[in-house]
Amino acid sequence: xxxxxxxxxxxxxxxxxxxxxxxxxxxxxxxxxxxxxxxxxxxxxxxxxxxxxxxxxxxxxxxxxxxxxxxxxxxxxxxxxxxxxxxxxxxxxxxxxxxxxxxxxxxxxxxxxxxxxxxxxxxxxxxxxxxxxxxxxxxxxxxxxxxxxxxxxxxxxxxxxxxxxxxxxxxxxxxxxxxxxxxxxxxxxxxxxxxxxxxxxxxxxxxxxxxxxxxxxxxxxxxxxxxxxxxxxxxxxxxxxxxxxxxxx
Amino acid sequence: xxxxxxxxxxxxxxxxxxxxxxxxxxxxxxxxxxxxxxxxxxxxxxxxxxxxxxxxxxxxxxxxxxxxxxxxxxxxxxxxxxxxxxxxxxxxxxxxxxxxxxxxxxxxxxxxxxxxxxxxxxxxxxxxxxxxxxxxxxxxxxxxxxxxxxxxxxxxxxxxxxxxxxxxxxxxxxxxxxxxxxxxxxxxxxxxxxxxxxxxxxxxxxxxxxxxxxxxxxxxxxxxxxxxxxxxxxxxxxxxxxxxxxxxx
DNA sequence: CTTGAAGTTGACGTAACGTCAACATATACG
DNA sequence: CGTATATGTTGACGTTACGTCAACTTCAAG
Numbered sequence: 001x002x003x004x005x006x007x008x009x010x011x012x013x014x015x016x017x018x019x020x021x022x023x024x025x026x027x028x029x030x031x032x033x034x035x036x037x038x039x040x041x042x043x044x045x046x047x048x049x050x051x052x053x054x055x056x057x058x059x060x061x062x063x064x065x066x067x068x069x070x071x072x073x074x075x076x077x078x079x080x081x082x083x084x085x086x087x088x089x090x091x092x093x094x095x096x097x098x099x100x101x102x103x104x105x106x107x108x109x110x111x112x113x114x115x116x117x118x119x120x121x122x123x124x125x126x127x128x129x130x131x132x133x134x135x136x137x138x139x140x141x142x143x144x145x146x147x148x149x150x151x152x153x154x155x156x157x158x159x160x161x162x163x164x165x166x167x168x169x170x171x172x173x174x175x176x177x178x179x180x181x182x183x184x185x186x187x188x189x190x191x192x193x194x195x196x197x198x199x200x201x202x203x204x205x206x207x208x209x210x211x212x213x214x215x216x217x218x219x220x221x222x223x224x225x226x227x228x229x230x231x232x233x234x235x236x237x238x239x240x241x242x243x244x245x246x247x248x249x
Numbered sequence: 250x251x252x253x254x255x256x257x258x259x260x261x262x263x264x265x266x267x268x269x270x271x272x273x274x275x276x277x278x279x280x281x282x283x284x285x286x287x288x289x290x291x292x293x294x295x296x297x298x299x300x301x302x303x304x305x306x307x308x309x310x311x312x313x314x315x316x317x318x319x320x321x322x323x324x325x326x327x328x329x330x331x332x333x334x335x336x337x338x339x340x341x342x343x344x345x346x347x348x349x350x351x352x353x354x355x356x357x358x359x360x361x362x363x364x365x366x367x368x369x370x371x372x373x374x375x376x377x378x379x380x381x382x383x384x385x386x387x388x389x390x391x392x393x394x395x396x397x398x399x400x401x402x403x404x405x406x407x408x409x410x411x412x413x414x415x416x417x418x419x420x421x422x423x424x425x426x427x428x429x430x431x432x433x434x435x436x437x438x439x440x441x442x443x444x445x446x447x448x449x450x451x452x453x454x455x456x457x458x459x460x461x462x463x464x465x466x467x468x469x470x471x472x473x474x475x476x477x478x479x480x481x482x483x484x485x486x487x488x489x490x491x492x493x494x495x496x497x498x
Numbered sequence: 499c500t501t502g503a504a505g506t507t508g509a510c511g512t513a514a515c516g517t518c519a520a521c522a523t524a525t526a527c528g
Numbered sequence: 529c530g531t532a533t534a535t536g537t538t539g540a541c542g543t544t545a546c547g548t549c550a551a552c553t554t555c556a557a558g
Contacts, residue, residue: 001392006535007399011406016536021515036523037537043395054364058354059347062514074358081355088348095344098308099337105307106330109323115303143250146292150256157260255504265505270546285554286506311545505554516542523536528529 002031002040012049019049027066028052060084113223145200156199163196168225171239172232181238190243193236205248212240251280251289261298268298276315277301309333362472394449405448412445417474420488421481430487439492442485454497461489 009016022028023039028048030039048069055065064084068077105115152160170189179186197203203211215221216237226233258265271277272288277297279288290298297318304314313333317326354364401409419438428435446452452460464470465486475482 001395003395003399004535010401010403011398011409013403013406013410015516017515017517020537025514038523039536051364057347058351059344074361077364078355078358081351081358085348085351085355088344088351092341092344092348095308095337095341098306099334099341102307102330102334102337106327106334109327109330112323115300115326146250146252149260150252152259154259154262157262160260161262253504264547266548267546269506274545287554288505499558501557503554503556506552507550509548509550511548512544512546514543518541519539521537521539523534525532525534527532 002042003046005030005039005041008041008046008049011046012053014049014053022049022052022062025062025066027062027069058084059088141201148200152199159196160199163192167193167196168227168232168236171236172229175232175235181235182242186239187243187246190236190239191247193240194243194247203248205244208244208248209241212237212244251291252295254279254288254290257290257295257298260295261302263298263302271298271301271311274311274315276311276318307333308337390450397449401448408445409448412441416442416445417476417481417485420485421478424481424484430484431491435488436492436495439485439488440496442489443492443496452497454493457493457497458490461486461493 003011005016005019009019019028019039019041023030028045031042031045032040034040051069052065055068056062058081060068060080064080068080071077071080109115167189171186174183174186174189194203194208197208197211215225215233222230222233225236252260254265254268258268268277268288268290272279277294280291280294281289283289300318301314304317305311307330309317309329313329317329320326320329358364416438420435423432423435423438443452443457446457446460464474464482471479471482474485
């Protein structure tokens, strides 16, 4: 009264390769192995396999399955399942974010938009506008900017990647709240903007005002920064202008 | 004006190993390689890397990223993104189901329940009750049942794994709808129940009635079948009894 | 010239099997 | 009884996107 590997496979709906794998990792050894090497399974193994497949259906890995079956206690099982539950929720959250970004990206592209990350390299016209940047500020300035990036610490790089986005978000909230461009909270964000910009080059008051005006005049920047909210870009310009007047020279 | 691999890594926030990998798979070859084998990257590569990381953030695999960058067209990008979107949604759905099952399992276990799949092997008292089954129906009957499983086709196995669940679900719906146990729709489900049971053993009218009564008398069966809905189990018994009277002898 | 930082090319490990390949054994049949 | 066929066995590679050594070379500074 025992089944061969293929019989158990048919009965349970997995492949014999899977059963051999479970044997190899010690999760489901056969009841006994004949002299010719053939594996034989009995009802005990069928029941264990049933448990294994049940747990695998929950998304558990073989490690988690093994842990539960080894502990063989209600409490132990609940502990493992709770941990697994947290991981599932994290996964779900990640998928939710990715799906949202994908949807937004598809929409933008269908409206003729492009795929530039606003998280990076808006700083000195790297990106589609580099030729113009060379024309506007000169070759040495652009090359010097690239050179400067070599000295970045990991923290600098992180700041360059994330801070523009935070500035834009923060300013949008303040603008929505009716806060004046000269307000300290706004100027604090502009200070962050200036710091990030300084990772690429160091504008003086005049250059910083010019940069601010360019955000408004050049629709590519307007789109990229404001994401459709043109008032935000004007707000940023005003705030940068104040900053230039009070903190730069 | 070029960066070494470590410089580009720091700037972009990935490891140099990743950059070598992208080189190896042809996703991001360096601008040029010096005579000593050192990789050198320029602004073009930085921009491409930026795109790569952006797409990876959407959850795309390197294959998908490469496909988008190779096509280099709005339409092509949208096609790939839509396909990716569908995969994300499927993943999300899978996670949702798993999370639901995990939650239900945790609840059941905390109420002192166990973890038996109702999808399989409720058929002939395999499961915790085998000793009793041997006592009730005799060793030969049980062994013959195991033997019979050897002859299952994949379709049989699938039926054994899924059909009891479908019967219980269907009956619950009919019961909720106030349909009589002798109704054709109910009897059709019972027929499926009988077919599945027959994969394990072949009850005659008397044995089938006895089985039905046992579902009601033994609380382990009642719990497993009814999931808290005791009326459902009684309903099943009545329906099986009708079936035995009209279709079996 | 030594040393340390940074570069290079392998190569293994990860998760859970799918998919050959090469070979042995069991079973049915003429 | 020889043979075809089904079924079994043990490797071993492939998959995904790198992380993590290891062994060795090269560049820059003191």
